[in-house]
Amino acid sequence: MxxxxxxxxxxxxxxxxxxCSSNSSSNSVQSNSENVKENKNYSLELTNGTFKVGEDLDPGEYILVKNEGEFMGNYDITTDTTGDMESSIDSNAFENFSYIEVKKGQYLQLDKCTLYIPSELGDKFDxxxxxxxxxxxxxxxxxxxxxxxxxxxxxxxxxxxxxxxxxxxxxxxxxxxxxxxxxxxxxxxxxxxxxxxxxxxxxxxxxxxx
Known part of the structure; x- marks a missing residue:
């Protein structure tokens, strides 16, 4: 439930x-790909696609950051790639950034957002x-x-x-x-x-x- x-x-x-109109207030913790990238090379950076945990990325916790210029980012975590509702583990949308945890054998689909290792973003999320x-x-x-x-x-x-x-x-x-x-x-x-x-x-x- x-x-x-x-x-x-x-x-x-x-x-x-x-x-809603564009009257929503901006805020001091706004962090998206515009200020995350800054020409820095990260050891893991995945965006816009479907990835298998254990092959394309290790199991663990990651941070998803909305891509620059997009209204919202979204992701799906599933047990397989059938597209059936029964395979869904987690599906959500976000305006700014969000954390996820994935396990070996699961599938992660990203749309309009980028995945990073949290520790590599340092003080950008302090x-x-x-x-x-x-x-x-x-x-x-x-x-x-x-x-x-x-x-x-x-x-x-x-x-x-x-x-x-x-x-x-x-x-x-x-x-x-x-x-x-x-x-x-x-x-x-x-x-x-x-x-x-x-x-x-x-x-x-x-x-x-x-």
Missing amino acids: KKILSIILCFVLCVSIVG FSNEKELTNGMFRVGKDVEPGEYKLEIASDDDNAQGWYSLYNNLGKGYKGGPDLQDSDFFSGSKLITLKEGQYLKLDSETKLIK
Whole structure:
């Protein structure tokens, strides 16, 4: 049920974002391929294609960054290449950057985004000095300390809604996919408790106050 809920919320999020005007606020943690590339050579850099884990990339955790000039990036993790719904492990879209975990034998399809090894991006994804976080996926214990936080609407639009997804982990859920703890839209503000090892995903309409 959690996986189905995640897919439904992702679809609703994508539709709502497309319907929004360009008034969504920019933010200090915006990181995409425009400032990631900088003519640097990375040991692993995959984009726009289907890749087999164990052959094209090792099992493990990776960061996906939306390609420059694209509205959103998206990915699919599957058990095979049949295209059947039963083979789906995780499928999601994102505005900025997101983390994934893949296992040997799985297949990863990337569209309008690029995969990197997180440690190779260094301080480009260091949010320790940021007072607010928005528009991305953040690791509890690394990007933000465990504890209780307030989520607020980042936009000045009176009709805007905030949105978040909170994952306990990225690879120990249904069929080896993400273990979704909670995912919801909200108005105004919301208090949330984050635990060590969790992952918090926020859209561009939502910010976390440290």
